[in-house]
Amino acid sequence: MDGVLQFILNSLSLGSVYALFALGLIMVFGILKLVNFAYGELIMVAGYTWFVLQGTLLPLVVVVLVAIVVAAFTSVVTERVAFRPVRSNSMNAMLITSFAVSTLLQNSALVFVSPRARAVDVPVFFHTNINLGGVQISVSNVVVILVSTLTLIGLLVLMQKTRLGITLRAAADDFRMLQLLGVRADQVIVSAFAISGVLAGIAGFLWISRIGSVSPTVGMAPLLIALIAIVVGGMNSLSGAIVGGFFLGTLTIALQLLLPQDMLAFRDAVIFAVVILVLVFRPQGIVKGRFATERIG
Template sequence: MIQIVVDALSLGGLYALTALGIGIVFSVMRLANFAHAELVTCAAYALFALSGHPAVMAIAASVFVAMVLAVLTERVAFRPLRRADPATMLIASFTVSMFIQKLLIFAVGSRVKTLDPLPVLSRPVWIAGAQVSLLKIVTIAICIILLAVLVLFLKRTSAGLQMRAAAEDFTMSQLVGVRANTVIVLAFVLSGVLAAIVALLFAAQTGFVQPRLGVPLVLTAFVAAVIGGLGSLPGAVVGGLAVGAGATLLQALLPADLRPFREAFLFVAVILVLLVKPNGLLPARGMKDRV
């Protein structure tokens, strides 16, 4: 049971951080940014490129790469389309995702490469007689710390208050002096930081990197964000934890011959939840069109 709880919190924490990265951008732009997957992937490749250097240097470079790429995608791809309809923005995010993905394949190849950015955390630890991974314990701790820091940022800083105001009513926040470009760029910067942290923890758990590393993670996290309430940051956390717990429980409880179909059972549960709560468990306030 302890092993299942640790696995559920570890996986749910990764989904929660990824869903937050998606939700922060969606809350201020109403953009479902599927190119967030490539932020995770490029951050992981930055870790791979500096794998022989001190871990602090590699992590700093990874965060920098994800932040710069996030701001570039906003400036080049999404800002010119800011007044377009949501379908156009969604197609643009898919286009950016595929472009970066193919560019990575051209630059580094499509072969899977081994990566262990946190080898010091590979040893197991014992908790109440159960052997669990130290990496997963650290993953849970990092997720809790990051969520707490993000809450303090949103509630105690001027920039955070502006982001919360923009998320609830973008037009009104502009009328009282909130600068649209500043808030949107800040949202992309935060999504890049979260993507780099997810890349570090996910690569450490999987032990490899490849051009589609972030795609399945982001797709599942997007489902988690929808369950929690797309555009709701607390909902993204709740949805991520719920999906992580559900996936872990299905892996543990399903018969061996049904485990390969775990995602199918999980998505059936998602459909049932949305039938009861179509706007998510914690729907966002102020779901109006954004500039």
């Protein structure tokens, strides 16, 4: 019983971070059909903001909020400076641009801070355990689950109840139609990048508080996770990203526990095999979107 509860908590905690990663990536993908390979670097930017600000006397909450804002700002700036000029060109131009932005940001961290990992001050209580009905629960798991749940609810309200959310969802379904109705493409796309940046900032805080340090390549794993999660979850809907994230998180934890010792080295291979199996039977991903339209120009 103890083990089962522990398993559920670990899966929820990892899955919810993965879901946030995937949501941030799909925000932009839904509208531009662009896999933004610079997405991982937004997480890195959030981490370095935390690193830079930790010397100041600002309380952690403020530092984290600033980090999220900086990540969102970076996301918007990359859209304005790098992606918008090539948006009407080929898909390949966008893809290459996203690689360029990723390399640029990564190398900036390398040159201006250090290629070596830098420690961030994670409060000690994050890593303590609390006893809840005989079960040891780490505070960081609770924080992760709480923060991601709140974020998911916030995003849900935004997407369902506000004008911006409705516009974004409409844009993901049929951008051309939206333009014909007089909605400005630039504004919609900038908002998508901003939300993507906010999600990257929040997920980045949770991720980096787990690791305890930030390095120029810290965003690479989250990018890969997000990409796999949206492919397996379904690339045409937000719920697909959430399902994909939790699916991947649970699968990872389950295999880590269930695989025999000498098979553990092949855990990732098994994960990918399962992902391939899912795609064989459901090529659209677990959740099918309603529309699958061409990318806008």
